[in-house]
Amino acid sequence: MSIGWREESFSASSLELSFFVIAFCTFGSDTKMLSLVIWLAGLLVLAVLLIRGMMGGLVRRYTLFYGYLSFVLVTSCFLVFIYFAKPSEYRHFYWYTEFPGVALGCGIVWDIYRGSLKRFPGAARMVRSVLLFLLAMVLSKVLVDTWNGTAWWPRGTVVELERDLRTVQAVVLLGLAIVISSYRIPMGKNLCGMMLGYGLFIGTNVITLALYALLGDAFKYAWLYLQPLSYNSMLCIWCITLWSYKPVPIPKTEPSIEQDYQVLVAATRRGLVQARTYMRKAMRS
Amino acid sequence: MSGALPFLAIGLLLLMLLSVVWILRSSAEKGSLSESWEHDGKSIAGFHLDALPQELTERIFGSQDWDFVSAQGTAGLRRLFLQQRTALALAWIRAARANANKLIHTHVTAARTSSRLEPLVELRVGADYLLFVVLCQLIMLAIWLRGPIHLGRLIGYTDTLSERLHELIVRVLPAELASENSNRQS
Numbered sequence: 001m002s003i004g005w006r007e008e009s010f011s012a013s014s015l016e017l018s019f020f021v022i023a024f025c026t027f028g029s030d031t032k033m034l035s036l037v038i039w040l041a042g043l044l045v046l047a048v049l050l051i052r053g054m055m056g057g058l059v060r061r062y063t064l065f066y067g068y069l070s071f072v073l074v075t076s077c078f079l080v081f082i083y084f085a086k087p088s089e090y091r092h093f094y095w096y097t098e099f100p101g102v103a104l105g106c107g108i109v110w111d112i113y114r115g116s117l118k119r120f121p122g123a124a125r126m127v128r129s130v131l132l133f134l135l136a137m138v139l140s141k142v143l144v145d146t147w148n149g150t151a152w153w154p155r156g157t158v159v160e161l162e163r164d165l166r167t168v169q170a171v172v173l174l175g176l177a178i179v180i181s182s183y184r185i186p187m188g189k190n191l192c193g194m195m196l197g198y199g200l201f202i203g204t205n206v207i208t209l210a211l212y213a214l215l216g217d218a219f220k221y222a223w224l225y226l227q228p229l230s231y232n233s234m235l236c237i238w239c240i241t242l243w244s245y246k247p248v249p250i251p252k253t254e255p256s257i258e259q260d261y262q263v264l265v266a267a268t269r270r271g272l273v274q275a276r277t278y279m280r281k282a283m284r285s
Numbered sequence: 286m287s288g289a290l291p292f293l294a295i296g297l298l299l300l301m302l303l304s305v306v307w308i309l310r311s312s313a314e315k316g317s318l319s320e321s322w323e324h325d326g327k328s329i330a331g332f333h334l335d336a337l338p339q340e341l342t343e344r345i346f347g348s349q350d351w352d353f354v355s356a357q358g359t360a361g362l363r364r365l366f367l368q369q370r371t372a373l374a375l376a377w378i379r380a381a382r383a384n385a386n387k388l389i390h391t392h393v394t395a396a397r398t399s400s401r402l403e404p405l406v407e408l409r410v411g412a413d414y415l416l417f418v419v420l421c422q423l424i425m426l427a428i429w430l431r432g433p434i435h436l437g438r439l440i441g442y443t444d445t446l447s448e449r450l451h452e453l454i455v456r457v458l459p460a461e462l463a464s465e466n467s468n469r470q471s
Contacts, residue, residue: 122401170296173299174302177302182393183397195303196306199302203297203299204296205296206292206295210296261402264392265406268410272389275381279381279421282345
């Protein structure tokens with residue numbers, strides 16, 4: 001996930017990478033310098049995050065998260081090198097590294113799931129069901145599109161493809177966030193920051209990519225700044241919340257309802273029916 | 286534009302939910318977390334709503350006082366009576382809703398640790414709770430519009446509406462849950 005300095009023609013309707021050129025080429029020297037500073041600042045924060053993670057033992061606890069960060073750091077450094085050494089090849093390498101980055105980003109969701117729900121098997125089961133349902137919906141859409149003779153991937157630009165992949169990630173994160181907020185799962189500062197940062201980046205990305213695909217060049221300048229801004233905001237949130245290890249708060253007393261789930265459900269439903277009946281009776285008095 | 290709407294909605298929804306997660310975490314840090322763990326399966330079984338005395342409820346929503354004030358009082362007094370009675374009725378509904386919130390809060394606190402949790406049953410409980418909240422909101426709207434006196438017809442309408450919503454949800458849920466619903470108390 002490096003910052004995408006690119007410009008493209010939205011009249012194009014294929015996945016060919018040759019439609020992309022680096023935005024640096026078209027902007028003035030001030031803008032170019034600002035862009036470079038933002039890019040390098042992001043790299044610096046990323047390096048600090050990794051160093052702090054190694055020093056504080058966070059790498060061992062959130063392996064996939066730090067694996068993802070390492071991948072991003074290595075590819076970003078590689079892209080900087082390519083940009084200066086072989087600018088004409090940059091656009092190819094950018095997209096070759098972008099999609100593995102999207103795939104590895106799923107590891108962050110897995111780390112959040114594993115870390116926050118390990119003491120809550122009920123909520124974990126709920127998350128699995130919600131995610132299976134969402135996966136089934138996505139697969140159904142793919143199958144219906146294939147059945148109707150349209151390709152399952154978007155026939156538009158690479159931006160549209162990235163928007164769709166980010167949307168799948170957003171939906172997965174949404175499912176996780178719904179269960180976590182509904183069941184009031186206590187999250188430590190680390191996990192909460194991880195979720196907040198990644199969610200902010202994914203959510204902003206889905207919105208900006210959708211607007212870019214819709215408005216085209218009219219949104220280009222805003223997009224070129226919004227994307228690195230959301231990326232750097234994510235890194236800053238991570239840097240603050242993952243500065244040192246903060247464990248997930250442990251509840252004082254653990255409920256012992258292993259045998260009594262059905263009793264619990266019956267009691268809750270009886271309570272709700274009772275409340276409703278009570279209200280009806282009062283209103284009709 | 287319509288093609289971009291689902292993406293925009295998903296993005297915005299994600300950002301809003303993350304804010305909720307952050308707020309919940311902040312409130313948990315302030316101490317409400319320890320309170321939520323005081324409940325367990327046994328205490329919820331014995332849970333009952335802290336209902337206001339029936340006599341008081343009947344006075345709030347009944348027409349007895351209103352009949353007296355309208356027969357004796359001036360227009361200004363009638364207006365004042367209606368204002369105060371409306372505020373009282375709204376407070377009553379809020380208290381009932383707070384009771385339901387407490388109940389569902391206790392439920393989720395206990396259910397989240399159970400490996401026997403059944404997602405569809407949880408969905409059913411969530412739907413019941415949501416319908417109760419919707420009913421409260423509709424009644425509050427009715428009170429706000431008409432005042433708490435002579436609400437019979439409006440309440441009947443909101444009740445029917447919430448029943449229809451209930452039936453709609455039951456139709457969407459699997460058969461075993463629907464049959465369970467038909468046996469519920471009314």
